[in-house]
Amino acid sequence: MSFSSIKGLLSNYSPVSEEFPADLEKDAHAPLNDGEASGSAAKPKESKIIDGRTVSDAIIGLSDGMTVPFALTAGLSALGDTKVVVFGGLAELIAGAISMGLGGYLGAKSEEQSYRATLKETENETIKNPSSVTETISDIFAPYEIPSELVAQLTTHLSSSPMLPSFLMNFHHTLPEPSDSRAVICALTIALGYFIGGFVPLLPYFFVGPNDAFLALRWSIATMIVALFLFGYGKTCFVSGWKGSRNIRRGLIGGLQMVLVGGIAAGSAMGLVKGFQLLASDGQ
Numbered sequence: 159m160s161f162s163s164i165k166g167l168l169s170n171y172s173p174v175s176e177e178f179p180a181d182l183e184k185d186a187h188a189p190l191n192d193g194e195a196s197g198s199a200a201k202p203k204e205s206k207i208i209d210g211r212t213v214s215d216a217i218i219g220l221s222d223g224m225t226v227p228f229a230l231t232a233g234l235s236a237l238g239d240t241k242v243v244v245f246g247g248l249a250e251l252i253a254g255a256i257s258m259g260l261g262g263y264l265g266a267k268s269e270e271q272s273y274r275a276t277l278k279e280t281e282n283e284t285i286k287n288p289s290s291v292t293e294t295i296s297d298i299f300a301p302y303e304i305p306s307e308l309v310a311q312l313t314t315h316l317s318s319s320p321m322l323p324s325f326l327m328n329f330h331h332t333l334p335e336p337s338d339s340r341a342v343i344c345a346l347t348i349a350l351g352y353f354i355g356g357f358v359p360l361l362p363y364f365f366v367g368p369n370d371a372f373l374a375l376r377w378s379i380a381t382m383i384v385a386l387f388l389f390g391y392g393k394t395c396f397v398s399g400w401k402g403s404r405n406i407r408r409g410l411i412g413g414l415q416m417v418l419v420g421g422i423a424a425g426s427a428m429g430l431v432k433g434f435q436l437l438a439s440d441g442q
Contacts, residue, residue: 215347218258219258222258223356225420226356227355227356228358228378228423228424229426231243231378232378235372236432238372239368240366240367242371244364250356251356251360255349255352255353262341263345266336276331277327295313360378362375379424386417386420387416389413392409393412
């Protein structure tokens with residue numbers, strides 16, 4: 159492994175709000191020998207996969223939306239009034255989506271502030287304590303069994319490079335720089351996921367009479383069993399993979415787990431409402 163090859167590898171990591179110096183960029187793109195050149199002629203295509211954090215936000219919103227509002231509507235169904243279920247469910251959906259969205263926004267903003275604080279601390283460390291930074295660079299390359307001479311060259315180069323804070327943020331702190339739109343996207347994703355997930359169990363109540371809450375509850379339960387299972391299956395397979403008997407088995411287990419969690423939440427809510435009704439009737 160040559161010095162230029164390693165610098166070319168490091169260049170794949172995004173710098174922090176700066177560009178590579180001309181000499182480093184030149185070395186990173188320097189021509190290799192014929193064997194290496196033929197293998198690296200094709201430029202890698204940019205990935206079009208959705209950001210993993212956005213997927214995680216969507217899963218958080220859908221997961222909460224498919225359990226909490228479902229439990230609420232199931233509990234309110236014990237009152238037997240369809241309007242109460244619809245109005246109460248819609249109020250919870252709107253309030254819950256706003257609350258979840260604000261929580262996601264504040265969380266993403268805190269993540270951004272934490273990144274900026276760590277970056278500033280790293281920049282100060284490179285100026286005030288260069289010897290500690292040198293040791294940190296050596297520790298980063300230690301697990302890769304790179305020859306000590308090459309590590310020394312890399313350490314010397316990086317110690318005098320303006321890209322040193324970027325290198326430390328990527329390889330030492332392993333913190334990716336958050337985008338400017340991260341907080342807004344996070345808030346919208348979680349809020350929308352919560353509303354969509356919670357609206358599913360509420361749909362049957364729009365198609366029954368004002369006193370047919372129990373009939374709508376049966377349809378809501380059937381709808382949610384299917385929705386929870388599909389969500390649990392898709393969530394699990396999205397992580398582990400879609401093909402193969404092992405991944406299918408994991409997806410089935412994930413779907414059954416989601417159905418179990420939703421069933422426990424709905425049963426608990428209905429039991430509490432029934433208990434409150436009995437207490438109220440005994441008190442009269």
